[in-house]
Amino acid sequence: MLARRARGRRSMFRLAAVTLLVGLIITALLTTVSHDVFLRNEHRLLRLRIRDAAALVTTAVPSVQTPLASVAELADATGGSKAKFRAFAAAYVGAHGEFASLSIWDLAHPSRRPVAFVGAPPQLATLPGLIPSFLQRVERSTTLGVIGLLNPSDSRLGYGYSTPGRGRYAAYAEAALPRNRYAPVQKGSPFAGMRYALYLAQAKPADLLATDVHSLPLSGEVTQRVPFGDSTFVVTMAAQASLAGVLPQELPWIILVGGVLLSLAAAAGAVRLIERRVSAESLAGELEVVAQENRQLYAEQRSIAQTLQHALLPEELPQTQVLQTAGRYVAGERSVDIGGDWYDVITLDQGSVLVVVGDVSGRGLRAATTMASLRFAIQAYAAEESRPEEILRKLSGLLSVTRHSQLATTLCARIDVEPRQVSVASAGHLPPLLLADGKAWFLEVPVGVPVGVDPRPDYSSVTVPVPAGATLLAFTDGLVERRKEQIDAGLERLRNTALRTELALPDLLSKLVADLTAGEAKDDIAIVGLRWKS
């Protein structure tokens, strides 16, 4: 049983571990998948946002190009009139304008100085090395020329424009970049919650135009190049928080934590289930041991009862020259107790014998002691009295149903040899069967009350002559009785079976018991047989 328990425990832990492992694997897969879905979704959303941002940057081109185109047209039309230029350009420069500096340059006489300017002096003028190539770009380009003047102390972005093909003058504007390139996204803007960086041409620190973070690059950034005039801006963006919302972001974590908890719960459930099974198995095992012990006790008790029973029954029956006798006692299937059935054959004078069969009601030691005292009393009475009815009458003084709660049915038959006859008296007992000349019949015996019912009952006997070779069988009701069946049916069964069976006396008794009980006696059976050899 210990081995079984250990086996159970091992299999218990194995199953729990497997359950936990499977649960964790499923959890990991789901977590990974949901995280992957989340990331892809975030990336997709971020792409959409950066496309919006790029569109926004693109729309800025006309807002820069339009005033410059107007300035260039005006300068061409007025032959580079400084006064006209200043009057027109003032609105675009300064605190309310979008430019820090606006100027016109003569493309026909390229010099290092502008024709005129409003606002701050153009920084381009301080960088003579850049001027010719930039003006050349502007003159050739049909669109806005863009140049980064990324002087750390005063960074500006320069835009140049000349009327394509025929312009003599170029309009040039400079917009100040935010201090330290730092420009936070305004609250309420469609891009609130986003991190960004804007570069000119290349996504490298030297080209940085503006950002809302203090350290670059952004983590998880996406990049989009945006054509701007004859140049290109590079926008990078990252989301500050999940773009899809809190739930999709937390979902992998929820799945992870929930999955781990569920796996643990499932493993614990498996352990509990197996524990219950193991304890049920061990209980069944213990019950089996108890049942085994009970069976053994039962067998022991039964064998003790049978030993005692046989001690109380005659060890050997008397045999005479003329009379053969045999007896059988069979304990009922259910009896662990000693029973109250008995038989006896007592030698009388002149070759006669007294055959007795009786059945004390109840079971156990009390029934057995009553049986023994009745049996020995009959032996004593038989020494001085051979009339069966008298023996039964005397016997009735020994037992009282009122005092002992017991009664005993008893059959007493005196067997004579010369003449060959039988005298039978019955105290409530079933009649004996006589077999002779191929016939079998029950003797019609006057039945008196069982011993114990009446202290001074009247019994009478019947005397029947018997043919040579006849057999007399006396028995207790266990041989013929079946519940829910008329007793006469059982008697008839015995008669028919006996009639069919021609065997030596001891074998006849064994055969009758075996046939009538189908090998399984419910009740105790006592049977005694007697055969006249001549």
Place this chain on the structure above:
Amino acid sequence: MEELEAESLLTVEVAARNDDTLSVRLVGELDLSNVERLEAEVAPTLAQHPKRLVVEAGGLEFADSSAIALWLRWSREVDRFELRELSPLLRRVLTAMGLDGRMELGA
């Protein structure tokens, strides 16, 4: 194994009637396995000395000699003891035991 402790099935209804009669209705099988229980169930009412004891045995399918011993004892404790509706099977048992004259057998 089970048969060792198993009682045969028997239902007992004990009723003390106004006319000083104790009625005991038995249904099932009465034998050694349950005869003591029956005796114990009837004993308290029997201790009040009813004049008559009627055993309603219409539903009784089996009775062994220990049952019959109990009936005989009961019959000594009352003025009148009656076994009613006893089945032919059980009547035959009483006859075989020579007790048919000793007990009043009602219809």
